[in-house]
Amino acid sequence: MPYTDLDTCVSFVYELSCFDLLTEEERELVNTQSVLVNYKKGEMVCKQGSFASHIMYLEKGLVKVYLEGNPKDLILTITPQKNLMGLQSLYEGNNTFLYSISTYTETVVRLIDIQIFKQLLKQNPQFAYRVINILNESTSQSYGRFFSLTQKQLHGRLADILLCLSRKIFKSETFDLPLTRSDLSELTSMSTESVIRILKDFKDDGIIDISNKSISLLDLPRLDTISKKG
């Protein structure tokens, strides 16, 4: 399968921030024209369809970015700290948020006025080029997930998510899940019951260990195989 090297992950950590490409002066502008906002666990940071007056930079915390559905949402990404959010609203003729964002943990977000951000893009091409890179990394992963959700069966989809959480977010084979089973179901586009059943399957097969919120991936090669076979 030629496409299996598609990144099916829901998250990313840009090794480089884009802000280091700004001049002193520009950075100062961002500082003065932005505000820091604290959110508690479970709070909504932005609401799909509302006016996008700012770009968001996640200074600290963990959030989910999702499309609102009825009855279930579709989680696009899990985003950890030091990432830009809401870049997709940089689109003339659509000044609304494409998605909602809410927090899993206590979170600090820097809200940057979108006009200021646009100004920086227009005056600093290095910065704009970096933003293009960030957008394209995001799109690349989006396609990978697109493929995962439409072409793979349940076990493969859940394996994808577990591997991603381990590799990209928690960077450990053992971690405490801040997500509920229902969140996992919205990441994998399956029912909550199926998530529970498949986690049990994985546990019975010795592929993972799980009790409550604590997860250990015991057999990464097998998880990879399940992910690849779909």
Place this chain on the structure above:
Amino acid sequence: MPYTDLDTCVSFVYELSCFDLLTEEERELVNTQSVLVNYKKGEMVCKQGSFASHIMYLEKGLVKVYLEGNPKDLILTITPQKNLMGLQSLYEGNNTFLYSISTYTETVVRLIDIQIFKQLLKQNPQFAYRVINILNESTSQSYGRFFSLTQKQLHGRLADILLCLSRKIFKSETFDLPLTRSDLSELTSMSTESVIRILKDFKDDGIIDISNKSISLLDLPRLDTISKKG
């Protein structure tokens, strides 16, 4: 349903080209550092995973952009003339094509050296800003389709595609489909047989008329309802 105004379309026509933002000199650079290539119907324009040495501009024709799968591909977009393709390869650290592209009709593609394109982005912020807009329009539609394919049932998904083809590509309620039923199945992530059955359902219900490759959308309000209800 708050998300029903998500654009579930597979195509777009940017009202503005990005090239009009270049200086005379820059435009000249593009002209001298690019080549025009003709493709026959059914030919492959670029191959997923191969090295992306150029950005493609579709001067004339109609193509599909798709992820290769086994046994079925997933069509990301149907792209008509006057559109940029392969922008997602503008991503440092990934110089390969994320997807394959092949033609539905005779097609003329301008291949622009990717280094030249990058240079333009870095020296002309207006141009870069326009490219960001194009990428974000694309992502916006990608999310809409993501939602359609993961949350809607077959009838809703096919209604989405028919509406899109009518509105965005052919700009008429009657058109000749260059796509096969199998293409429709790869657009909607369902089996070819299901496409055929559902088209028949729509025809029996008087929602569309279809014979061979010729399609008429007879009852747009009902198609819209089917699309919205999923």
Place this chain on the structure above:
DNA sequence: ATAAAAACATGACGCAGATCATAAAAATAT
């Protein structure tokens, strides 16, 4: 014109996974 190959069509069947019902366990609130 004729043959070969795609594409289209339709019914029968099976199953992956959703839904429903019920209950235990955890988390949260009072």
Place this chain on the structure above:
DNA sequence: ATATTTTTATGATCTGCGTCATGTTTTTAT
């Protein structure tokens, strides 16, 4: 501590849709 809500868990049942088999029509090649 105790009550209430949320989350997790498990079995029973149902169904949307894929798969398979078979045949027809259309397109393409010679």
